[in-house]
Amino acid sequence: MFLADVLLVLGLLTTQRWFFIRSESKLPCDFLDSVDITDGVKTSDGKKEHEGIIYEPQNYGTLEYVYDSSGQKVQASNHVRGCVCRVKSCFYMCCSEKNILYNSSYPSCRNEPLEVRVNVSGELVDLATDPNLFKALRVPDCVATYADLSEWKMNRTGFVHSFGAVEIKQKEYCLHVHNEEEAADLFFCPEDSIGIAKISGIALSIPFLVATLLIYVCIPELRNIHGKSLICYILALTVTYIVLLFINFHSTMIPCSVLGYMLYFSVLESFFWLNVMCFDIFWTICSGVMIRNECKCFLYYMLYAFGSPIVILALALIFDFTELVPEDYRPRFGETNCFLRKNKWIEFG
Incomplete structure (x- = not known):
């Protein structure tokens, strides 16, 4: 039986590699962390360039579906999506599934704020207007916890630093704006x-x-x-x-x-x-x-x-x-x- 389990592991590794070579249809990241790069330029070494960003082959995939206005998957012609948060700094905005609008190359959130201010070294900085940052959506998969301003700070690249006993992981936080003139609130999934x-x-x-x-x-x-x-x-x-x-x-x-x-x-x-x-x-x-x-x-x-x-x-x-x-x-x-x-x-x- 142990030998059978070992053979299973080897078989799965071989099978996955074979399927990966044959098919590019699987997006290597969450749909909400990707953008449509179909009109990008593909280089001879398999890279894809879109709006000045270079996507390695492992950072994009070809999909045969899109999401309609109700958030349901529907069949569509093949198009390429790139995992933008793998190649560019991102900050994440909270959005519930029912408020996501799939109507462009990247989904938007209903009543999405134009400005997202955070406290960076004592100064309120608008992340939404920074061309080096990408504003991504995140749907919390837990009962999100509010983080007090004394428990975290964010740098200009969207990276969150946590303090004390609170640990805020980069993949488990999102920002919520209740007043565009004030600093955004941060919510996270506690350990x-x-x-x-x-x-x-x-x-x-x-x-x-x-x-x-x-x-x-x-x-x-x-x-x-x-x-x-x-x-x-x-x-x-x-x-x-x-x-x-x-x-x-x-x-x-x-x-x-x-x-x-x-x-x-x-x-x-x-x-x-x-x-x-x-x-x-x-x-x-x-x-x-x-x-x-x-x-x-x-x-x-x-x-x-x-x-x-x-x-x-x-x-x-x-x-x-x-x-x-x-x-x-x-x-x-x-x-x-x-x-x-x-x-x-x-x-x-």
Whole structure:
């Protein structure tokens, strides 16, 4: 089983690279962090120049959809969008999803202020009129917390510095203007203390899972059908926890989307092995019949518990990297986080 997980990682790395070479349709950033650069000039080395900004090939993608006035994806002719916040300094404005207007190369926010003033070294500076900055929109994915002026400051590049116990991350803040003559308010997503406790719990669970695994592997009397099934279940659960740690510590050893596919597979595998163990207990108690050919029975269990996640993962890969299904029905691993896109949990979770 461990060998199978290793082969899965290698397969995902190879598959992702092959699909990346074949397709440019996946935007390497959030739609709200991109601008339409279709009319830009493409150089011989694959770079794209638009309005004086150079986009490397990894910073733009070709899309076949746009958002209509209601914020729904609709099919459209191919156009190129560049991840502007990867190549230019950005500052972020708060905007709710219902107030976003998709009516130009870059979305705007209803009642968007013309001036965005912040306190820079004791002076109110209008970021909106700075040609070196790009005003991007951000939809907070949490209950945003107001930051007091004593807890942060911003420099002329839109970078936020936080003070004291408050940590404001660059990807989790946005500005709100209530009066254009005064400094903008800053809101941010506070660090989740419960999340830290969960990560600690996961890290502490792994040694005990490994210890349980070693006990069942080393004692022959425990290696009956149920014991072997439990070994496979614990192994899948251990892989799940290890991948979760990689994701939460933002490791760059393995690409984010590959970690997402690994997590998806290992979670599915653990649930299928749990299903196998439940069925085995049910069958043993209800039938009262001793299984003579345990190897054949366990082979059937393996085909079910290991084969089913492979089929589901293969479908997710096909949906993600082909035009077989519309854009709205694709799982989009690694697009907004390392796992499923946030609005795809119901369909694929």
